[in-house]
Amino acid sequence: MTTKKTGTTKKVLIVTFGLLAIVGAIALVKFLQIRTLITTKFVQPLETVSTAPVMKDNWQQTLTSVGSATAVQGVTVAAELDGKIVQIAFEAGSEVKAGDLLVKQDTSVEDAELRSAQAGVDLANINLKRTKELFEKATVSQAQFDSDVAAASQAAAAADNISATIAKKTIKAPFSGRLGIRLVNLGQNLKAGDSIVSLQALNPIFVDFYLPQEQLSQISTGLPVRLTDEAAPGKPVEGKITAISPDVDSSTRNVRVQATVDNSAGLLHPGMYVDVEVELPQIDSVLTIPATAILYAPFGDTVYVVDQKTDEATGEKQQVVRQQIVRLGNRRGDFVAVTSGLNAGDTIVSAGAFRLRPGSAINVNNALVPDSKLAPKPTDS
Secondary structure, three states, X not given: OHHHHHHHHHHHHHHHHHHHHHHHHHHHHHHHHHHHHHHOOOOOOOEEEEEEEOEXXXXXXXXXXXXXXXXXXXXXXXXXXXXXXXXXXXXOOOEEOOOOEEEEEOOHHHHHHHHHHHHHHHHHHHHHHHHHHHHHOOOOOHHHHXXXXXXXXXXXXXXXXXXHHHHHOEEEOOOOEEEOOOOOOOOOEEOOOOEEEEEEEEEEEEEEEEEEHHHHHHOOOOOEEEEEOOOOOOOOEEEEEEEEEEEEOOOOOEEEEEEEEOOOOOOOOOOOEEEEEEEEEEEEEEEEEEHHHOEOOOOOEEEEEEEEEEOOOOOOEEEEEEEEEEEEEEEEOOEEEEEEOOOXXXXXXXXXXXXXXXXXXXXXXXXXXXXXXXXXXXXXX
């Protein structure tokens, strides 16, 4: 019995020592793996980016605003007198010259009255001629001659009054311009004041915009302005400041400015809003970088500057980046002016900056760098 018990104990001890040996071997392997990982230096893979130099440039100072186009001359043609439309002589949206017939109202009654009045004028003139001949021979009195003169004038005035009524019912374009949508129909009875059609003179055209009062001293009449509009991107319209309001809006402290621009291409229409850029005589020396290089963040705008660094292990020179906070100025085309944080000649990451972190090693490839321009003209617009 004792011998049997001793044999069982030996088996338990052998199994226990075997398990301990296996666990120890596994622990040793893991220990060696962890030590290898600790001693192995991690090499961050190179990020491929595009770079660009910080360039010095001369930019003309400008003031920007948002304006609204208004016609130099613009009216809604309306009826002056009551009457039925018997002729519509225009097409909606067409160009007309000053004096072109637009609408004719029924003047049949006035035409008959004018013929009667003209007959009265003719008779009054005949009587006046006869009286004048007799008056020169001292056959009639001065009173009779004066009475016939007054009668002739009265008859002519009555005829002129009817002619004026006919003219008011023959509605013509008061100036040259472009017509809008027709608001009347043939046979319609118009009341005095009823609208017929909008007429706008589109070339030249006014653009009204506002500037803060502190910029009032920088502007004067004659300064050139450049206008751009979303309806015609890449096609700026040139003009000049022609009027500056003498008073400042008391609620906004802004001053109203008016520019007159050439609109021969017909790009601008009354009521359209446009981006306005006033060119000042002063020229600033600025540092410029591509807009694609900027990382915008609430704590500040940053760019990645490329530096040269020597690897301590291999002695090889590497290009690494450091993050630099910058202060930005005006934007022009694809470029942004930098007022602080960079120096002329610095090299910055212009594309691929979103993949980087401070100290990242980079591989520069400028083969596909985007072409930044001061006045870009997109081809897909």
